[in-house]
Amino acid sequence: MVALVAATAPVVRAEDDQRPVIATAGNSLLFDAEPALAANVGPEVLFDPHALPAFGFTSYGPVWEAVLGQDVVSHDPDAVVMMMGNDDFELARNHPDWYRWLLDRAVTQMSSTGAQVLWLGLPPLPDVEDELDRIEVNRLFAELPERFPGVVRYVSTDEALGFAGMWVRSRPDDPQHRPIRKLRPDGTPEQHLCQHGGVRLAELVRTELEAMLGPLPPAPWSWTYDSWRWDARYDDPSGACTERRALR
Numbered sequence: 001m002v003a004l005v006a007a008t009a010p011v012v013r014a015e016d017d018q019r020p021v022i023a024t025a026g027n028s029l030l031f032d033a034e035p036a037l038a039a040n041v042g043p044e045v046l047f048d049p050h051a052l053p054a055f056g057f058t059s060y061g062p063v064w065e066a067v068l069g070q071d072v073v074s075h076d077p078d079a080v081v082m083m084m085g086n087d088d089f090e091l092a093r094n095h096p097d098w099y100r101w102l103l104d105r106a107v108t109q110m111s112s113t114g115a116q117v118l119w120l121g122l123p124p125l126p127d128v129e130d131e132l133d134r135i136e137v138n139r140l141f142a143e144l145p146e147r148f149p150g151v152v153r154y155v156s157t158d159e160a161l162g163f164a165g166m167w168v169r170s171r172p173d174d175p176q177h178r179p180i181r182k183l184r185p186d187g188t189p190e191q192h193l194c195q196h197g198g199v200r201l202a203e204l205v206r207t208e209l210e211a212m213l214g215p216l217p218p219a220p221w222s223w224t225y226d227s228w229r230w231d232a233r234y235d236d237p238s239g240a241c242t243e244r245r246a247l248r
Helices: 028-041 064-071 089-094 096-110 128-142 195-212
Strands: 021-026 044-049 079-083 116-120 152-155 181-183 189-193
Touching: 028 079, 028 189, 028 195, 044 152, 064 096, 064 181, 079 096, 079 195, 089 096, 089 181, 116 195, 128 152, 152 195, 189 195
Parallel strands: 021 044, 021 079, 079 116, 116 152
Antiparallel strands: 181 189
């Protein structure tokens, strides 16, 4: 049996550690990608993960400011990678101006030590009823660079984690049909990421971070196949990322 790997344990930073620091903040979709992100940046970058289940202003109301303003910036990151929004649909729909204020507060917290923020859009979701809300929160996220020039960079994940703006189990242009998104035990679509989804998102994030920060140390040559792929999160629920399972 292959040992399950805790690929993104909390970091400990020595005072003389001069490596670039990349932190994460946000929801469970980003949590799924963290092992791939860590593998892609490699040991020459200090990777500091802080994604949480169901993260949002609504679901983490009492503590989100402490998470973003204390935990996420605790190692003076050069950049923070953020993804959120699917737990805030109702808030963003009914109170967009209040949501803008909360987004601005979040950026202020994450950039308080000088970090730039790479804000990832929500990818296509399996429930078509969520799509209007997803499009709306992404539109609100895309406004942030105008209010925080030189601090926030927004990038869509529609093509990295979907196809033609739609949820897909695997991309139809992939001859290997590697799953990028999970399935539930009954074979119906799920929103979370499989290993290849993590790879695709990590490649996108590296490209965007280098546009913000300049070149990062090269990715380790074997990063896409390393032991992070056996992290327990890719088998939750059991079989969610099994390639042979057919979509119903």
